[in-house]
Amino acid sequence: MFNDLAYTARALIQMKLAKRILILDCDVHQGDGTASILSNDSNILTCSIHCSENYPLKKANSDLDFPISQGSGDDDYLSILGLCLSQIDHSNFSPDFVLYDAAVDVHRNDKLGLLKMTSQGIYERDNVVLSHFKKKQVPIATTIGGGYGETHQEVAQRHSIIFQAVKSVFSV
Numbered sequence: 014m015f016n017d018l019a020y021t022a023r024a025l026i027q028m029k030l031a032k033r034i035l036i037l038d039c040d041v042h043q044g045d046g047t048a049s050i051l052s053n054d055s056n057i058l059t060c061s062i063h064c065s066e067n068y069p070l071k072k073a074n075s076d077l078d079f080p081i082s083q084g085s086g087d088d089d090y091l092s093i094l095g096l097c098l099s100q101i102d103h104s105n106f107s108p109d110f111v112l113y114d115a116a117v118d119v120h121r122n123d124k125l126g127l128l129k130m131t132s133q134g135i136y137e138r139d140n141v142v143l144s145h146f147k148k149k150q151v152p153i154a155t156t157i158g159g160g161y162g163e164t165h166q167e168v169a170q171r172h173s174i175i176f177q178a179v180k181s182v183f184s185v
């Protein structure tokens with residue numbers, strides 16, 4: 014088992030394909046492993062938006078952490094996302110590559126996540142993130158992250174949201 018985000022970020026830098034990488038982790042669970050593994054990598058900025066009450070109970074320290082209270086919905090989430098992107102913009106770290114964990118366990122019907130986002134809210138989240146970095150001309154790679162439901166179909170449906178958002182942002 015290995016941490017794909019940390020591995021990818023370090024590999025891209027080692028291969029000289031990127032100099033400064035932002036890992037934007039929107040899984041409902043904090044990216045604690047990524048944060049700990051990369052805590053001494055000054056060329057990788059770890060940023061996690063997660064639910065305070067979800068696992069892990071004891072959070073690690075990402076470079077930037079945005080905890081959200083359980084039960085929060087689209088409006089709260091999207092306003093914290095806006096704050097997060099503006100803090101990244103105002104930090105001294107200017108990424109030349111972004112790894113975006115577009116997890117869907119923030120959905121209201123997720124079995125593990127304690128947030129209450131709708132599919133439309135997740136679509137807007139993805140749209141905001143993709144448009145933000147497109148405007149800044151920073152390449153972005155997305156991964157699907159957590160998502161837990163009663164049926165594979167239900168979870169697959171939610172994971173399809175990022176593809177719809179990519180199509181809408183990049184086909185213009």
Ligand SMILES: [Zn+2]
Nearest residue numbers: 040042118159
């Ligand atoms: Zn998760």
